[in-house]
Amino acid sequence: MTPLILLFLSGFLEAAKHQGILNLYHQKYSGDGTYYGTGDGGTCSYSPPSMPPVARHINKLVALNAPQFFGSLSCGMCFRVHGTGQGAGNDPITGTFTAFVKDLCPECHAGALDLAENGDGRWKIEIQAIQCPVGNGKIEYKFQGSNNWYLKLQIRNARIPATGVEMYQPKSNRWSALHHTTDGFWVFGSDPVDKPVVFPIRVRLTAANGQAIQDHVPRLGNDVVLHGDGVQFNLDHSLPH
Numbered sequence: 001m002t003p004l005i006l007l008f009l010s011g012f013l014e015a016a017k018h019q020g021i022l023n024l025y026h027q028k029y030s031g032d033g034t035y036y037g038t039g040d041g042g043t044c045s046y047s048p049p050s051m052p053p054v055a056r057h058i059n060k061l062v063a064l065n066a067p068q069f070f071g072s073l074s075c076g077m078c079f080r081v082h083g084t085g086q087g088a089g090n091d092p093i094t095g096t097f098t099a100f101v102k103d104l105c106p107e108c109h110a111g112a113l114d115l116a117e118n119g120d121g122r123w124k125i126e127i128q129a130i131q132c133p134v135g136n137g138k139i140e141y142k143f144q145g146s147n148n149w150y151l152k153l154q155i156r157n158a159r160i161p162a163t164g165v166e167m168y169q170p171k172s173n174r175w176s177a178l179h180h181t182t183d184g185f186w187v188f189g190s191d192p193v194d195k196p197v198v199f200p201i202r203v204r205l206t207a208a209n210g211q212a213i214q215d216h217v218p219r220l221g222n223d224v225v226l227h228g229d230g231v232q233f234n235l236d237h238s239l240p241h
Helices: 003-026 053-057
Strands: 027-034 060-065 080-088 094-105 111-116 122-130 140-145 151-156 162-169 173-175 186-188 201-207 213-217 226-229
Touching: 003 122, 003 162, 027 080, 053 094, 060 080, 094 111, 151 162, 151 201
Parallel strands: 027 111, 060 094
Antiparallel strands: 027 122, 060 111, 080 094, 080 122, 140 151, 140 226, 151 186, 162 173, 162 201, 201 213
């Protein structure tokens, strides 16, 4: 394939992922609720003890099914879950609760969640994404394995997941897109302009609903939670919350 066709296909796939995230808010999905046991960590790289603050206000931590994980763009999303109690096993999933996505369930089908707790059985559930109950909480940042030539940045505690992240390059007076990874980070490293990167850096975050905000990441520090200017995506009254 020519580079132009590859670029077109890449853009098409990214747009499909972003629309897929938005669909999780607009529709309800039916699937199976299962258990995979308690434990730290997960595909979304929320290394303990630094789970995002919003996770403390969520009933349950879960692994999301592979088709709706969208290459980890769903990391940090919140879902309203309703369990019917129908199924098989010793620990029925019943009632309505809120869940926070911290992991991937590779074998789960669309509409399914794997609860990060001890339990037994496979139970019928219905899920729908909701805007995370961040309250007055602001977006946080965390670097992993980064230096002034290569940045791997995690966006944390967002009301709605960011599906696009850009960094402003002052020398060339332009915005450069960061590339999303399958473990929940955004990477800047292939663009040779404006290196080494000088902090603080200015970032532009675009949510799944198209809302864009700007913030500053104050410094480079790996494996520590960093705070910017104190921004957050606004509550979208057209989406469940």
